[in-house]
Amino acid sequence: MGKLGFIKILVIAGEAGRVTRRYPFKPETLVSEDFRGRIEFDETKCIGCGACVNACPPNALELVDKGDGTLLLKYFIGRCIFCWRCIDVCPTGAITGTRDFELATNDVSDLYEVVVHERAECSECGGKYSTIRQKEYVVEAVPITESYIDKCPDCRKNKLLRALERRRGGVYE
Amino acid sequence: MDISPILKNYKKIVESIGKSSFTHVGDTIYIIVEPNKLRELAEILYWKMNCYHRTCVGVDERPLNGHFALYHIFGDDTNGLHIVVKVYIDPEDPVVPSITDIVPAADWCELEAYDLLGIKFSGRKLYRLVLPPTWPHGVYPLRKETPYNYRPSVKIISGEEIGESHDKAVVPVGPYHPALHEPEYFELYVEGERVVDVKYRGFHVHRGIEKLGESRTTYQQVNFLAERICGICGFEHSVCYALAVEKAAKIDVPERAQYIRSIVLEIERIHSHLLWIGVAAHVLGYDTGFMHIWRIRELVMYIAEKLTGSRKTYGINLIGGVRKDINEEKKKEVIEKLEIVEKDLKKLIDTMVSVPELKKRLTGTGILPKSEARKLSVVGPTARGSGLDRDIRRDLPYAAYSEISFKVPVYSEGDNLARFLVRVEEVFESISIVKQLLDQLPRGDIMAESIEIPERKMGVAAVEAPRGEDVHFIITGRGKPYRWKVRAPTYNNIPALKVMLRDQALADAPLTIASIDPCFSCTDRIVVIKDGRRYKLIPNKGGVVLYG
Numbered sequence A: 001m002g003k004l005g006f007i008k009i010l011v012i013a014g015e016a017g018r019v020t021r022r023y024p025f026k027p028e029t030l031v032s033e034d035f036r037g038r039i040e041f042d043e044t045k046c047i048g049c050g051a052c053v054n055a056c057p058p059n060a061l062e063l064v065d066k067g068d069g070t071l072l073l074k075y076f077i078g079r080c081i082f083c084w085r086c087i088d089v090c091p092t093g094a095i096t097g098t099r100d101f102e103l104a105t106n107d108v109s110d111l112y113e114v115v116v117h118e119r120a121e122c123s124e125c126g127g128k129y130s131t132i133r134q135k136e137y138v139v140e141a142v143p144i145t146e147s148y149i150d151k152c153p154d155c156r157k158n159k160l161l162r163a164l165e166r167r168r169g170g171v172y173e
Numbered sequence B: 001m002d003i004s005p006i007l008k009n010y011k012k013i014v015e016s017i018g019k020s021s022f023t024h025v026g027d028t029i030y031i032i033v034e035p036n037k038l039r040e041l042a043e044i045l046y047w048k049m050n051c052y053h054r055t056c057v058g059v060d061e062r063p064l065n066g067h068f069a070l071y072h073i074f075g076d077d078t079n080g081l082h083i084v085v086k087v088y089i090d091p092e093d094p095v096v097p098s099i100t101d102i103v104p105a106a107d108w109c110e111l112e113a114y115d116l117l118g119i120k121f122s123g124r125k126l127y128r129l130v131l132p133p134t135w136p137h138g139v140y141p142l143r144k145e146t147p148y149n150y151r152p153s154v155k156i157i158s159g160e161e162i163g164e165s166h167d168k169a170v171v172p173v174g175p176y177h178p179a180l181h182e183p184e185y186f187e188l189y190v191e192g193e194r195v196v197d198v199k200y201r202g203f204h205v206h207r208g209i210e211k212l213g214e215s216r217t218t219y220q221q222v223n224f225l226a227e228r229i230c231g232i233c234g235f236e237h238s239v240c241y242a243l244a245v246e247k248a249a250k251i252d253v254p255e256r257a258q259y260i261r262s263i264v265l266e267i268e269r270i271h272s273h274l275l276w277i278g279v280a281a282h283v284l285g286y287d288t289g290f291m292h293i294w295r296i297r298e299l300v301m302y303i304a305e306k307l308t309g310s311r312k313t314y315g316i317n318l319i320g321g322v323r324k325d326i327n328e329e330k331k332k333e334v335i336e337k338l339e340i341v342e343k344d345l346k347k348l349i350d351t352m353v354s355v356p357e358l359k360k361r362l363t364g365t366g367i368l369p370k371s372e373a374r375k376l377s378v379v380g381p382t383a384r385g386s387g388l389d390r391d392i393r394r395d396l397p398y399a400a401y402s403e404i405s406f407k408v409p410v411y412s413e414g415d416n417l418a419r420f421l422v423r424v425e426e427v428f429e430s431i432s433i434v435k436q437l438l439d440q441l442p443r444g445d446i447m448a449e450s451i452e453i454p455e456r457k458m459g460v461a462a463v464e465a466p467r468g469e470d471v472h473f474i475i476t477g478r479g480k481p482y483r484w485k486v487r488a489p490t491y492n493n494i495p496a497l498k499v500m501l502r503d504q505a506l507a508d509a510p511l512t513i514a515s516i517d518p519c520f521s522c523t524d525r526i527v528v529i530k531d532g533r534r535y536k537l538i539p540n541k542g543g544v545v546l547y548g
């Protein structure tokens, strides 16, 4: 190329034309169909098992025990990194991914999504455990007696220990 | 057991220095020596065996065996070996001999172990490197008893503007980099137009990532955390972490997953180098070039999104494999798009290098001689621009790099032009690598069947990132890493800036600083400094003196 070879940039620029877009004034899709964006919950499918909470890398999902017999699954979009790990692990397919990423808002409550669950009540001690939905899910999925699932994990353990003691002739306090 | 001559040789060396142990697993040699023999061994490894120094890692092993430990990781790239040298350190009086006078490259990692674990190094000057000046003394973040969410109540010292006295004129560059928009601070001492000395103060964005990975997260979550070490070459960190754990736990990763990793790694290299070439043009005042390079880069970002689901922080890597497959349709599209990138880029680069001002400013500036490069164990294009022929992809192949052929460009001039050309050539090599890999992509699963990670296993992995090699070191724990150490490439390259900037025209300094493609977030990793202002520099505590 000669001394003025760099002038070729004009040809390159001419060929490329205008590449900037009139976003956001012209509605158009900015992302491909492979893009991972915000997630969405199907409240009718979620059982409140917390698998997604355990998998979520940045703690965007949280299980909150309100103490009044409800358990909240809280999604805070502000922390979400759009990795979709929660979708990978959810046993009921309650979560779907969207391509939504334009999430700016001046009301922070827009960034929260909450699924409310009713907790199950133990038939023995009356304490709260798990969720009603999860109980139903387990009963359907595995052959298990209702009297077993109706007890909270502590009562189940106590019952087991008591049974063991009895077999050995001891007394369980 | 039959071992190769080179391993025999290492075994002989280790035996010759007396009480020590030698084991060998895969491509890694583990050596344990007495602290008083460490310097002797380091000298042999670094200067006689011509090993590079990758990093050193302090570990609080008191819950395991009652001691602190220090691991120096050397690399014999010619023979494809990692060499891990371990010393046990007294928990009551943690002192170990420093090796920085023998291995200058070990300077920063020793200071880091001093800061974060309270390990003292005899025979050298110790001062704070990564912790902010206001961090309380005697609190060591990486000791196991310090909770990860510990927040000291800090009294901010006044942001008084005061440097150390120096009889030269001082030109501050930073605390925000003029071109790369990252926080770090250079103090250039000048005589007229010439730079005579340089001081660097970084680590403003030490985020405590290693501590997080060792405490709050689980194994698979760390992949995503690791990806966020760097905003430009995060996937390399994620892969490097996964490789280290897979090595430690002996997990067999399906071939197809390894291919996909390599493909995405190369896509990341292409976009990273294009980003840098654009920034370099911008620093030189050639904004037309900058805009056009970034226009071409946009296509690469699109490819990344197509292949992974995200333009950046791809999130497809897990221990044991990857989460997103590549189908035939995508394969075709990627190859088509890459061909456009290749064609456009060739035209543009030809035009760029024929801009006389651009060439002149790059030629002969920011020279890093080979001997200095070797002394500091610099990595990546910075090393290859100074005649050091090293590239982890070829020397210790990981993922699918042993299945394909590629050239490693090396230039011996050591100036800014050499580093520029290395990167330009690497982009074209990477395009060819992606095409080869897509072409040969084997069938099969993309995730290992079972992933079991036993406790207390060690793994070292290195990955050639766009800026040089990332090194991750893992000691496995229950459900999460017991120790996770990250060494980013810029960590080894910044100390070389002192050599590159000295005796140069001041006007070239921004370009030279940019020429190592520094990535400060990676280097700093870990705790936030509250105030963007400079603190009063306390001699040898706040102000970091570069090696030399």
Ligand code: SF4
Pocket: A045, A046, A047, A048, A049, A050, A051, A052, A053, A073, A089, A090, A091, A092, A093, A094, A095
């Ligand atoms: S059912 Fe799915 S969405 Fe609901 S808590 Fe479990 S994993 Fe999360």
Ligand code: SF4
Pocket: A039, A055, A056, A057, A058, A059, A060, A061, A075, A079, A080, A081, A082, A083, A084, A085, A086, A087
């Ligand atoms: S997409 Fe990722 S970050 Fe967001 S809620 Fe799901 S697991 Fe958490």
